[in-house]
Amino acid sequence: MKTVNDSAFVPTALTIAGNAASGAGGLPVDLKTFHELGVYGMGAVTCLVSFQADAGWGHSFFPIPPEQILQQIRSAIQIRPIEVTKIGMLGTVPSIEATAEGLSLQQWKHVVLDPVLICKGQEASSALAVDQALIEHILPSATVVTPNLFETQALSGRQVTTLDELKDAARAIGDLGVPYVVAKGGLGLPGEDAVDVLWDGSEITEFRARKRGDQPLNGAGCTLAAAITAELAKGAEVEAAVSVAREFVTHAIDHRQPLNMPNDAVWQGGWR
Numbered sequence: 042m043k044t045v046n047d048s049a050f051v052p053t054a055l056t057i058a059g060n061a062a063s064g065a066g067g068l069p070v071d072l073k074t075f076h077e078l079g080v081y082g083m084g085a086v087t088c089l090v091s092f093q094a095d096a097g098w099g100h101s102f103f104p105i106p107p108e109q110i111l112q113q114i115r116s117a118i119q120i121r122p123i124e125v126t127k128i129g130m131l132g133t134v135p136s137i138e139a140t141a142e143g144l145s146l147q148q149w150k151h152v153v154l155d156p157v158l159i160c161k162g163q164e165a166s167s168a169l170a171v172d173q174a175l176i177e178h179i180l181p182s183a184t185v186v187t188p189n190l191f192e193t194q195a196l197s198g199r200q201v202t203t204l205d206e207l208k209d210a211a212r213a214i215g216d217l218g219v220p221y222v223v224a225k226g227g228l229g230l231p232g233e234d235a236v237d238v239l240w241d242g243s244e245i246t247e248f249r250a251r252k253r254g255d256q257p258l259n260g261a262g263c264t265l266a267a268a269i270t271a272e273l274a275k276g277a278e279v280e281a282a283v284s285v286a287r288e289f290v291t292h293a294i295d296h297r298q299p300l301n302m303p304n305d306a307v308w309q310g311g312w313r
């Protein structure tokens with residue numbers, strides 16, 4: 042590896058995620074977040090997502106061939122040393138298998154899994170096969186997993202309607218073998234605050250922010266997981282990384298941008 046100027050060297054993170062043409066989900070969100078937090082971002086695209094304005098904003102989903110997903114991961118780790126990766130939408134079972142093979146090419150300090158099962162508004166039944174394959178092939182490599190309320194229920198097999206149930210579900214997901222679980226209550230639990238919980242195998246820590254409005258925001262979940270990834274790439278411990286990421290996503294929500302789509306997009310710019 043060439044090193045020209047060590048003081049200019051910035052930490053690196055790899056995102057393995059889908060591209061949302063809106064710029065408000067997946068790989069573009071991750072790279073914007075990495076950049077804003079001072080991390081050199083690299084990317085392997087797993088699928089292409091676009092939205093059809095003339096068809097009720099339905100999703101159009103196109104998977105990248107599995108061998109190309111593997112090739113991108115191999116290429117990224119050959120180009121620059123990477124210790125930390127974030128996994129977003131994989132979308133299909135073959136894509137999940139290719140990603141697992143890519144992960145097995147080297148040791149990772151942290152693998153942050155945002156277990157995106159479906160896009161906001163997509164048919165819930167399509168999540169089932171993906172859910173099982175993620176548990177089987179990716180979860181064993183993950184050091185941190187960041188499920189939203191829907192994904193928390195899917196991964197834990199429990200209904201979650203209260204904060205106590207969210208904590209129990211986070212513990213249950215930890216029992217699947219993931220060292221750190223960040224279960225996001227977000228807008229889905231009652232109360233004035235959006236509450237997330239971190240389960241580290243022995244303690245629960247709560248992270249709260251006043252709810253900003255009552256509409257979901259495109260890119261909030263990706264931004265949170267990408268910010269955790271960036272902080273871990275800079276050497277933070279997991280709890281400190283989640284704390285910064287919570288502040289960062291709240292900033293991005295406060296700077297939301299309107300889209301010609303049902304929900305606004307978060308915007309990461311202007312952070313500190």
Ligand SMILES: Nc1ncnc2c1ncn2[C@@H]1O[C@H](COP(=O)(O)OP(=O)(O)O)[C@@H](O)[C@H]1O
Pocket residue numbers: 188189190225226227228235236237250251252253254255256257258260261262263265287290291294
């Ligand atoms: N309206 C909101 N106000 C404040 N925080 C929010 C709001 N919506 C989501 N969050 C926070 O943003 C992050 C992403 O949450 P969420 O939208 O539930 O994830 P996802 O995008 O994966 O569904 C979490 O930290 C959640 O608590």
Ligand SMILES: Cc1ncc(COP(=O)(O)O)c(C=O)c1O
Pocket residue numbers: 058059060061065066067068090129130157160161258259260261262263264
């Ligand atoms: C490619 C891709 N990844 C991830 C997501 C999830 O994004 P969010 O951060 O809004 O949960 C979406 C949603 O549209 C997407 O299209």
